[in-house]
Structures are given as C-alpha cells and as structure tokens.
Amino acid sequence: MRLPDFYLVLKSDIEKIEHELEKSVATEQPVLNKAALHLLQAGGKRIRPIFVLLCAKFGAYDIEKVKHIASALEMIHMGSLVHDDVIDDAELRRGRQTIKAKWDNRVAMYTGDFLFARAVEKASFLQNGEVHQILSKAMIDMCVGEIEQIRDQFNWQQHLKTYLRRIKRKTALLIAVSCQLGALSADVPPSIQRQLYYYGYNVGMSFQIMDDVLDFIGTEEELGKPAGSDLLQGNITLPALYAMQKDDELKKEVIRLANGDEVVSVRAIIEKVKTSGGIEYAKKLSKKYLDKAYDSLDGLPNRSAKKSLVTIASYIGKRTY
Amino acid sequence: MRLPDFYLVLKSDIEKIEHELEKSVATEQPVLNKAALHLLQAGGKRIRPIFVLLCAKFGAYDIEKVKHIASALEMIHMGSLVHDDVIDDAELRRGRQTIKAKWDNRVAMYTGDFLFARAVEKASFLQNGEVHQILSKAMIDMCVGEIEQIRDQFNWQQHLKTYLRRIKRKTALLIAVSCQLGALSADVPPSIQRQLYYYGYNVGMSFQIMDDVLDFIGTEEELGKPAGSDLLQGNITLPALYAMQKDDELKKEVIRLANGDEVVSVRAIIEKVKTSGGIEYAKKLSKKYLDKAYDSLDGLPNRSAKKSLVTIASYIGKRTY
Numbered sequence: 169m170r171l172p173d174f175y176l177v178l179k180s181d182i183e184k185i186e187h188e189l190e191k192s193v194a195t196e197q198p199v200l201n202k203a204a205l206h207l208l209q210a211g212g213k214r215i216r217p218i219f220v221l222l223c224a225k226f227g228a229y230d231i232e233k234v235k236h237i238a239s240a241l242e243m244i245h246m247g248s249l250v251h252d253d254v255i256d257d258a259e260l261r262r263g264r265q266t267i268k269a270k271w272d273n274r275v276a277m278y279t280g281d282f283l284f285a286r287a288v289e290k291a292s293f294l295q296n297g298e299v300h301q302i303l304s305k306a307m308i309d310m311c312v313g314e315i316e317q318i319r320d321q322f323n324w325q326q327h328l329k330t331y332l333r334r335i336k337r338k339t340a341l342l343i344a345v346s347c348q349l350g351a352l353s354a355d356v357p358p359s360i361q362r363q364l365y366y367y368g369y370n371v372g373m374s375f376q377i378m379d380d381v382l383d384f385i386g387t388e389e390e391l392g393k394p395a396g397s398d399l400l401q402g403n404i405t406l407p408a409l410y411a412m413q414k415d416d417e418l419k420k421e422v423i424r425l426a427n428g429d430e431v432v433s434v435r436a437i438i439e440k441v442k443t444s445g446g447i448e449y450a451k452k453l454s455k456k457y458l459d460k461a462y463d464s465l466d467g468l469p470n471r472s473a474k475k476s477l478v479t480i481a482s483y484i485g486k487r488t489y
Numbered sequence: 490m491r492l493p494d495f496y497l498v499l500k501s502d503i504e505k506i507e508h509e510l511e512k513s514v515a516t517e518q519p520v521l522n523k524a525a526l527h528l529l530q531a532g533g534k535r536i537r538p539i540f541v542l543l544c545a546k547f548g549a550y551d552i553e554k555v556k557h558i559a560s561a562l563e564m565i566h567m568g569s570l571v572h573d574d575v576i577d578d579a580e581l582r583r584g585r586q587t588i589k590a591k592w593d594n595r596v597a598m599y600t601g602d603f604l605f606a607r608a609v610e611k612a613s614f615l616q617n618g619e620v621h622q623i624l625s626k627a628m629i630d631m632c633v634g635e636i637e638q639i640r641d642q643f644n645w646q647q648h649l650k651t652y653l654r655r656i657k658r659k660t661a662l663l664i665a666v667s668c669q670l671g672a673l674s675a676d677v678p679p680s681i682q683r684q685l686y687y688y689g690y691n692v693g694m695s696f697q698i699m700d701d702v703l704d705f706i707g708t709e710e711e712l713g714k715p716a717g718s719d720l721l722q723g724n725i726t727l728p729a730l731y732a733m734q735k736d737d738e739l740k741k742e743v744i745r746l747a748n749g750d751e752v753v754s755v756r757a758i759i760e761k762v763k764t765s766g767g768i769e770y771a772k773k774l775s776k777k778y779l780d781k782a783y784d785s786l787d788g789l790p791n792r793s794a795k796k797s798l799v800t801i802a803s804y805i806g807k808r809t810y
Binding site for chain 2: 277301
C-alpha cells in the first residue's frame with residue numbers, strides 16, 4: 169500500500185506510535201519480548217492507529233495523549249492475529265513466519281494474552297473509565313465474531329446476512345471503535361463521536377469485503393500467503409458465497425476441496441469464482457459501504473480532518489493489496 | 490474445602506458474586522455462553538473474590554461496588570485456566586471435562602479471550618484508571634509467568650529461586666492484587682493497601698506451594714485429575730525439585746518418565762518424592778510464607794476483618810485438597 173499524501177502529514181506522529189508500540193512490547197522476559205517484536209516488525213498497515221489519529225483531529229488533538237489509544241488498538245489487533253494463527257494453524261502471516269511457526273502454540277497463546285493486557289495498560293493512561301468500557305466491549309464482540317466464524321466454517325448453507333454479521337464483529341467494530349476512541353481522547357462531543365463511529369464501521373465493512381476479494385485476486389507475493397487460503401480453511405467469504413449460490417456444480421467442488429479432495433484444484437476454483445461475477449458483486453457492496461462511510465461524515469466541522477477521512481476511505485476502496 | 494465460619498458471614502455476598510459471574514458470562518452467542526457457563530459451574534474455591542471482599546472490609550465496604558472487582562478477578566483467573574488447558578492439552582479440570590475437551594481448542598481460545606475482556610469491562614464499572622493499571626500489570630505478569638513455566642519445563646537444572654519466581658507470577662501476584670483492589674475499591678488508604686498486597690502475595694506463595702504438594706499427596710478424586718500430573722508434564726515443582734537434588738538416581742528416573750519412558754512408574758516416583766523429605770520441606774516453606782502473611786497484617790486497624798484474614802490464611806495452610 170503506497171502512502172497517500174494525508175499519510176505524510178501524519179508521518180511523524182505515526183513514527184511516534186511505532187516507537188510507542190516498540191516500548192510497549194518490551195518486557196524483561198526474552199522469549200515474550202522477541203515474539204512480540206517479531207510480530208511488530210512484520211509490519212502491517214497500521215490502519216487502526218491512523219483512524220485514531222485522524223479522528224482525534226476533530227477535537228483537542230494531543231499526540232502525547234492519543235498515542236496511548238492508538239497503540240492500544242494496534243496491540244488488540246495484533247493479539248487477535250496471533251490467536252487466529254494458532255487456531256488456523258497458519259505458518260505465514262504477511263510473508264513472515266507466524267509466532268506459532270517460529271516458536272510454538274504456547275508462546276503464541278501467551279504473546280496474544282500479553283498484547284491484550286498491554287493494550288489495557290496503555291489505555292489506562294487516559295484515566296477514563298469509558299475508554300475501557302468501549303474497548304472491552306469491542307474485544308468481546310471480536311471473540312463472538314471468532315466463534316461465529318468457527319460455527320460458520322464449512323457451513324455451505326449460509327446467507328449474505330451471516331457473512332456480514334461475521335465481518336462486522338471480526339473487523340468493522342474495532343475500526344469503528346478506533347474512530348470513536350480517537351475522538352473521545354480529544355474531547356470531541358458525543359454526537360460527533362457517534363458519526364465517526366459509523367464512519368469507521370462502514371469503512372471497516374468495506375475494507376474487509378475488499379480483503380476477502382483480494383484473497384481471490386491477489387498474488388501470493390502481494391498477500392504474503394497463498395491465494396484462496398480462506399476457502400481452503402472452509403471460510404466462505406463473499407465472492408465464493410455469491411459464486412456458489414449461482415453455480416451448484418462449483419458449490420460441490422468447493423465442498424470437496426475443503427474436505428481435502430486432492431483432485432480438486434484450488435486454482436480452478438479461484439478461476440471459477442473470478443468469472444462468476446462474485447468479485448464484481450463484492451466490489452460493488454464494498455463501494456456501497458464506502459458511500460455510507462462518506463455519508464456518515466455529513467455536517468462534520470473541521471474540513472481538513474474530514475478530507476483526510478474521505479481520502480483514506482477512497483484509498484481503501486481502490487487498494488489492490 | 491469445607492467452609493470455615495468467616496465464610497458464612499460472607500455467604501450472601503459470595504452468592505451475589507456468583508450471580509454476578511453468571512450474568513457476566515452471559516452472551517447471545519450460544520457456544521461462548523455454554524462454554525463459559527460450563528467453566529463457571531465447574532466451581533472452584535473462589536479464593537480471589539473472597540480476598541477481594543475481606544480486604545474491602547478495611548474501608549467503606551459496599552458490595553455493589555466491590556462485586557465488580559471480585560468478579561473481574563475471578564474471570565481473569567478462569568480465563569487463564571482455559572488457556573492453560575489448551576496449552577497443557579488437559580482433558581479434565583476439577584473432575585469435569587475441560588472446554589478444549591468438550592468443545593475444542595478454538596472455542597477454548599476465544600472463551601479465554603472473552604473472559605479477559607469481560608473482566609476488563611467489569612472493572613471499568615469503578616471508573617478508576619488505577620484499577621486498570623493494576624489489573625493489566627497483573628495480567629502481564631501472569632503471561633510472563635506462563636512463558637517462564639514453558640521455558641523451565643523439562644529443565645532439570647533449575648533452582649529453588651526459579652521455582653519461586655515462577656509461582657509468584659503464576660499465582661501469588663493475582664492474589665496480592667485481589668487484596669489490593671478490594672481495599673482500593675473501598676477507599677482504604679494506600680499504606681494499608683500495600684500491607685494487604687503483601688499479605689496476599691505471601692498467602693499466594695503459601696497457597697501455590699501447598700497446591701504443588703497436593704499434586705503429590707492428593708488422591709485423583711480430591712484433585713479432580715490424576716496425581717503426579719505436574720511431573721508428567723515436565724513441570725518441576727518444589728517437592729520434586731527437592732527430591733531430585735537429593736537423589737541423583739531419582740532425577741534420572743524423573744527425566745525418563747517425562748520423556749515418555751513407559752517402564753518408569755509415576756506411582757513409584759511419587760512414592761520416592763514422598764519419602765525424600767521433599768513434602769515436609771515444601772510444607773515448611775509454605776508455612777514460612779504464611780507466617781510472613783500474618784506479619785504483613787501487623788498494625789492493621791479493623792480487628793474483625795483482620796481476624797478473617799488470619800483465619801483464611803491458616804485455613805489455606807491446613808487444607809488437604
């Protein structure tokens with residue numbers, strides 16, 4: 169993802185957060201330290217911190233205050249990724265070995281727990297009970313989302329609604345909360361906090377749908393993992409859901425693939441999903457959420473902060489990896 | 490553990506916390522709900538909530554306030570148990586199937602995460618940033634303790650110091666924090682909070698050493714799991730540590746046992762540890778920490794609350810399961 173202009177404006181503050189994250193994952197326990205640092209250095213788009221910063225611009229922006237919230241949100245995200253990798257038995261993440269691959273499941277488990285705890289510790293610098301309420305509620309929703317994903321795995325009868333509810337909990341809510349807490353930490357009035365929350369929610373939905381599209385159309389190099397990974401794990405995302413509903417033969421093939429039938433080729437299925445119209449359908453829905461995100465910004469003051477939010481949203485809409 | 494008299498005094502408040510815990514683990518997601526409830530109904534001694542309540546008695550005791558802290562601490566404890574069971578691949582806990590056995594590792598992972606998040610949510614009712622700071626620090630220490638336990642597993646050269654540092658992080662600190670936060674939630678002055686923290690720390694050390702003793706001398710029925718479980722998992726606790734330092738032949742046998750040599754009998758090793766003097770040594774050290782716990786209470790006001798803390802400590806010292 170090449171950085172757009174608004175990113176350059178935030179550059180020094182994002183570097184501060186990077187530094188804050190490095191400090192936060194530090195611990196005297198060498199294994200924990202190395203594992204968390206490994207995860208941090210694997211990079212990532214730092215989408216959540218960016219939203220925190222941009223939304224704080226609607227109020228009394230103070231990087232020394234907002235940096236705690238920004239790094240807390242990134243650590244919650246990181247913690248959930250490590251735990252996902254344990255569950256998915258993943259070897260690669262962003263092209264690098266996962267913690268469970270480089271160390272083992274036990275280290276991955278406690279690195280995740282450690283990052284969650286550090287996030288709470290970070291958030292407590294703000295001395296604001298509401299922050300913890302909002303943050304913990306988001307973490308609870310993420311757990312519910314993960315359990316839903318487990319329940320829906322290999323469930324070939326699911327509907328669009330099931331998919332949308334799942335990605336809401338898995339992704340959109342944490343981005344919504346990033347926006348809300350960024351604003352809250354800058355004493356933005358509650359009504360504007362709410363608008364920014366809905367903006368974040370819609371951007372998050374749009375973002376996750378695009379992510380699921382990219383799992384079909386991206387190259388292994390771009391994705392940092394093989395294409396079609398979701399399908400192989402029995403996770404039915406929007407393009408496949410659409411394709412399977414249109415083509416019963418394809419549905420049978422996908423089920424055989426997920427059941428480990430080696431005769432079925434992932435490549436062939438990916439091709440079929442691509443030509444089914446599922447990609448276009450998903451892109452259209454992603455765009456719809458993006459439009460809703462723009463709408464959520466209606467009437468907001470601060471024109472320059474608003475412009476940045478529009479830019480980053482449209483950026484997400486166009487991203488190719 | 491039969492309930493002593495002081496427990497009866499707290500009975501209605503403990504029931505309130507039990508009810509609070511039931512409410513807290515409730516969620517619309519049925520699997521998560523059932524898994525967390527299963528864990529809750531497996532029982533447990535509710536040691537941490539009891540310490541929270543007793544220490545709140547030193548100040549402006551208000552069950553409606555302190556119940557949030559008490560249930561938060563029990564949920565952190567529960568969450569850490571579920572995650573431990575994933576790591577230890579345990580089938581039984583307190584004589585009941587573990588979550589990972591009844592459902593699977595994935596459900597156990599997110600049930601643990603869910604309980605941690607709920608604990609933070611609970612704690613936020615107090616609207617006090619210091620609570621979150623203390624709580625998150627304790628969670629971080631627990632993770633460090635778990636990683637240390639992994640590192641020390643199958644390490645046959647470890648010293649008493651290593652063992653003590655491990656159980657401090659694994660157990661004692663959360664009990665110390667239970668005492669501290671109980672007091673803090675009742676606006677007890679900081680100097681008394683500190684005393685209660687040290688009391689909790691020492692009781693926690695004493696408690697864990699006894700727990701490790703019971704793993705050798707308890708019956709499967711009392712323990713809810715087979716005796717010698719620690720050793721089979723390569724966790725070297727105090728009685729074994731002592732015995733192995735005295736008897737090089739035994740040490741070799743323990744190593745063979747932990748390496749899966751089926752000729753070596755767990756029963757025979759347990760018997761040797763029992764006759765090595767390791768049990769007596771550990772009991773003596775446990776008693777020493779108990780005495781330190783009593784000392785920590787020196788000069789505290791409120792005679793009746795103090796008496797309860799002495800009673801529960803001595804109770805822990807005498808417990809047989």
